[in-house]
Amino acid sequence: MSERVDAAERMLDLVIALSHTRHRMTKSEIRAKVHGYGTNSSTEAFERMFERDKEHLRDLGIPIVTLTDAVHEDEIGYRIDTAAYSLPPIDLTPAQMGVLSLAAEVWQDSAFAGSARRGLTKLKAVAGSSTTAAPGVALRVRGPDPAMSDLIEAIAERVPVRFTYRAAYSGETTVREVEPWRVHARDRGWYLVGYDRDRQAQRSFRTSRIVGKVQRVGEPGSVTIPEHRPPTPERVFHTPVRLAIRPESAAALRARGSVVDSIEGPTGARDVVALDVSDVEHVADEVAGYGHSVLVLDPPELREAVLARLRAVAALGGARS
Amino acid sequence: MIESAPDRLTRMLSMVAYLRDNPAVPVAEVAEHFRISPEQVIADVNTLWVSGTPGYMHGDLIDFSGDDLEHGVITLLDSRDMDRPLRLSPGEAVALLVALQSLSLAFDHGEDASLVDETIAVLRAAAGDAAKAADAVEVAAPRRDVDARAERIRAALSTGRRLHLRYVSASDQTTERDVDPLQLLTDATRWFLVAWCHRAQGVRQFRVDRILDVQVLDVAADPHPDVQLTGRPEPDTAQAAQVRLELSSRARWFAEQLPGATITELDDGWLELTIGVVDLAWLDNVVMALGAEVRAIEPPEVARRVSSRAQAGLDAYAELGLI
Structure with missing residues (x-):
């Protein structure tokens, strides 16, 4: 079998040994007595293995406690307190287990996927059967970026953070110091919202643009998160737009407006669809994407914005515009 | 694995x-x-x-x-005293709770949503302090412009019925087809129907916001036991064409939302994006939306294709006397 499977067996013996030790076990005792650790040829290899296993167990919610002994001050000892790692009583119905199974499959390709899977496994220890929730329906979300776990931990402990951030427009990197408040998912991306100490203002950071590790730069409890969460502003629809849309196309645009007229052109009829929009540039992106199927009748600034896009792209293939 | x-x-x-x-x-x-x-x-x-x-x-x-x-x-x-159930670590509690919150929003106040909310309450109580970290995370609801269609598809899925679709593809072709629904999938932004298509005789994925009309037929859906659902909102990129784009740094948001894309910083502040494209019509649409934020496309035949579509757009404006 592979080395990974051996690691699970070794950690299992470590958990059992450290939760049964009367007082504590030192590293040398662990290396000599616990199954799977004595095979290392060098002390360095043992240390690396032990540190990695300790890290894994911490992530699993089974922390190894470090103890020093009055008699042997220089040698650190380790133990696991089983009482601290047990799940409180929980009563899950089969339907709720079905929902949790659905939830455990939401995250794709990220640390969240593994965490959700292991969380579900732990709940299965105390749960009975499960029924299928919402048959045939599935939610699949790209999980957050690697920086996210550190950020969520820092928010929970109210610790300021420092990280290297790549600016969206210039592509340049700067080091930012931020009091983290919350994270949110929007349009397939994850964002950190907080107080930027250098800019002295609230800022939003796309977490995929954080380069490298997130460092903590202060004491736990030193961040005050504003009580009031500003509600997401309601969209204000104000610019009236008229589009000439070919029959059957641009269903998403049609759904936001209504057909008010139709016009005849040399290549067939088009529906005139009227709708109100809030952001002309945003709508220009959408309309330009439809190419010849959707044309802008009004307003002129939207038409120019779309034409500018089409002209730029027409020039890419050497075609004459 | x-x-x-x-x-x-x-x-x-x-x-x-x-x-x-x-x-x-x-x-x-x-x-x-x-x-x-x-x-x-x-x-x-x-x-x-x-x-x-x-x-x-x-x-x-x-x-x-x-x-x-x-x-x-x-x-x-x-058991050698190893029979205590393990508590949830903060990371595990957050991953499950945020997933549940996303599900609750995706179900949008329906019967399933209240079951999800109930599960959230039970899980929060059991997770204790570990659950508090989840409060810092906010998730957005998928788009709401597809409700009636998504509802009909869900009804067909739970009763095992066939659907009739009128669908407009990325290349703006409208087709009618009968499909056996297999899965209704969302990536928290859009909804997708994965179905066995009787017209194509294979599994196809349909964006729900491009379904013009959907009817539940009075016909039972065929069983399709051999179909393996990938559970991915993105199409299979194994048969994709590799396309290279040069984008201005302003278009970084676009590059970042693409799964499986490789982004390289160029010396002059532009980005190089390499991506597998299954549906070239999709690429046409996004490139036309990006406009001048794109300065180069390879291979050349892909560049010519999208350029001629943009030209067709300009020609249509000229025909109507709008330029």
Whole structure:
């Protein structure tokens, strides 16, 4: 079998040994007595293995406690307190287990996927059967970026953070110091919202643009998160737009407006669809994407914005515009 | 796929707690409960059987009934005090709670949504402090412009009925087709229907916001036991064409939302994006939306294709006297 499977067996013996030790076990005792650790040829290899296993167990919610002994001050000892790692009583119905199974499959390709899977496994220890929730329906979300776990931990402990951030427009990197408040998912991306100490203002950071590790730069409890969460502003629809849309196309645009007229052109009829929009540039992106199927009748600034896009792209293939 | 050590360790410890409460369980039932193969159950039991406190003599080890196992039944005899169910780590609690919040929003106040909210409450109580970290995370609801269509598809899925679709593709072709629905999928932004298409005689994925009309037919859907659902909102990129784009830094948001894309910073502040494209019509649309934010496309035939579509757009404006 592979080395990974051996690691699970070794950690299992470590958990059992450290939760049964009367007082504590030192590293040398662990290396000599616990199954799977004595095979290392060098002390360095043992240390690396032990540190990695300790890290894994911490992530699993089974922390190894470090103890020093009055008699042997220089040698650190380790133990696991089983009482601290047990799940409180929980009563899950089969339907709720079905929902949790659905939830455990939401995250794709990220640390969240593994965490959700292991969380579900732990709940299965105390749960009975499960029924299928919402048959045939599935939610699949790209999980957050690697920086996210550190950020969520820092928010929970109210610790300021420092990280290297790549600016969206210039592509340049700067080091930012931020009091983290919350994270949110929007349009397939994850964002950190907080107080930027250098800019002295609230800022939003796309977490995929954080380069490298997130460092903590202060004491736990030193961040005050504003009580009031500003509600997401309601969209204000104000610019009236008229589009000439070919029959059957641009269903998403049609759904936001209504057909008010139709016009005849040399290549067939088009529906005139009227709708109100809030952001002309945003709508220009959408309309330009439809190419010849959707044309802008009004307003002129939207038409120019779309034409500018089409002209730029027409020039890419050497075609004459 | 090789299972990670933390995954297997978590399961073995959870299994001990489960077996304490469930004496004499058939192997198949344990396999079903933990969603693993019966062989894996036996492998886990065999590992647990030789695990214990240092010394590793009889009496130090976790013990099972050998007689029962010969009859395909697992009975835990001595857990060596390892039968406590494990609490959720903060990371596990957050990953599950945020997923549940996303599900609740995706179900949009329906019957399923209240079941999800109930589950959130139970999980929060059990997770304790670990759940608080989840408060810092906000998730957005998928778009709401598809409700009636999504509802009909869900109804067909739960009653096992066939659907009739009128669908407009990325290349703006409208087609009518009968499909057997397999899965209704959302990536928290859009909804997708995965279905067996009788017209294409294969599995196809439909964006729900491009379904012009959907009717539940009075016909039972055929079973499709051989279909493996990938569970991915993105199309299979194995048959994709590799396309290279040069984008201005302003278009970084676009590059970042693409799964499986490679982004390289160019010396002059532009980006190089390499991506597998299954549907070139999709690429046409996004490039036209980006306009001047794109300065180069390779291979040349792809550049010519999108350029001629943009030119067709300009020609249509000229025909109507709009330029």
